């Protein structure tokens with residue numbers, strides 16, 4: 001530890017990308033044995049600041065002091081060696097490797113075999129089991145990562161960060177896909193690490209989490225530090241005010257949609273996978289927002305993916321406009337004017353090396369193909385510009401590669417993409433995951449407006465306030481079955497929880 005007592009100090013950091021000053025003279029000081037939160041709107045510079053600390057980006061100006069000593073890392077490897085670990089906002093595990101291999105990647109334990117060094121698989125498995133045991137996580141070290149749910153992958157990444165025995169751990173939105181119980185569990189781990197003197201840098205858009213777990217909060221806006229405050233002195237309203245520079249009076253827009261006739265009926269839908277959903281029935285009305293509540297693992301994503309044609313259906317039926325349909329793939333789903341915004345934008349959502357423009361247009365490319373099969377780029381560009389403005393996507397231009405946008409802004413681009421396809425039935429899987437409060441309101445406004453214009457929306461959400469604030473009706477699922485459908489106005493958090501845990505012991 002340094003003389004001044006800080007585990008890490010970042011002094012006057014500035015970082016410029018083409019067209020954006022991502023960080024402007026930002027300083028933070030983090031004590032050992034404390035949780036220091038970073039908050040700010042999408043694109044405020046939180047991830048960039050942490051990537052500078054972790055050696056992924058080289059700051060243009062400023063200094064990083066670790067345990068009292070100035071450091072300059074030429075890559076994440078050096079940062080890890082110096083005792084800094086990071087859980088990234090955008091997870092990219094290697095799908096065709098086991099959990100154990102992903103965790104120890106680049107540092108496999110070896111044993112000597114004559115002149116050679118071989119990977120000591122037995123030890124690797126033992127170490128992984130021990131790690132999960134210490135953290136009380138239930139993941140099989142031998143499973144291929146591609147078979148894990150997003151929430152399990154997130155847990156695995158947390159375990160991986162802990163396994164480096166780092167003195168400083170950066171967590172960039174570690175709970176974006178975790179269930180309430182998993183979040184509680186993570187907080188247990190964080191408290192334990194904190195009591196061992198580890199400094200934790202914690203990024204999240206969830207106010208309640210921040211107020212619960214952090215000791216200090218640094219708020220950022222447009223690449224600058226607004227201030228650093230003891231968490232005890234903050235409230236949700238104060239944070240929002242300092243983040244966006246004004247008060248947000250309402251969290252949800254007024255809704256003027258009037259649900260009409262039934263547009264889709266789902267009856268006795270059962271998955272080909274015996275461990276997934278079964279016997280699910282509901283109907284969806286024109287201009288209705290149907291919330292889909294439940295805990296992670298309730299099979300909500302699987303259900304909507306099956307409706308969209310991405311998963312097998314063993315029995316039951318789906319009727320659209322009274323006619324039975326057999327949707328077998330996304331193209332057929334689109335033909336029936338169904339759109340699906342997926343929960344995991346990295347693997348199914350974005351094309352990282354394409355521009356914002358192309359990512360927005362891609363779902364809708366056929367609309368923009370003129371009579372001579374010429375892509376009507378100008379018309380496309382106009383639409384994209386409008387959606388970028390409507391959703392306030394923070395990007396230097398539509399030609400910017402989507403991978404260089406902040407996480408929340410990538411999400412908005414995907415949203416814009418589906419809006420341009422003009423669907424009649426819009427299925428949203430955790431639509432505001434990773435999105436800041438201000439932008440959330442914008443997305444809610446768009447959803448409310450779509451419903452008012454007669455579009456039907458199915459919205460999966462694990463955030464209670466969002467379910468309650470936005471839904472006309474809420475269907476709750478537990479372990480693959482629909483346990484109840486509640487009227488949005490009469491529903492309460494308690495009632496939803498009851499239904500969400502109905503079959504659990």
Ligand SMILES: Nc1ncnc2c1ncn2[C@@H]1O[C@H](COP(=O)(O)OP(=O)(O)OP(=O)(O)O)[C@@H](O)[C@H]1O
Nearest residue numbers: 017022042043044045046047048404405406407408
């Ligand atoms: N590699 C990059 N190339 C170009 N611009 C970038 C790059 N990385 C980030 N930016 C830009 O820097 C700014 C800050 O982005 P950053 O990812 O740090 O935001 P954030 O606060 O983490 O937002 P979010 O809450 O959405 O994750 C944004 O305007 C973003 O577009």
Ligand SMILES: [Mg+2]
Nearest residue numbers: 047089406407
């Ligand atoms: Mg970020």
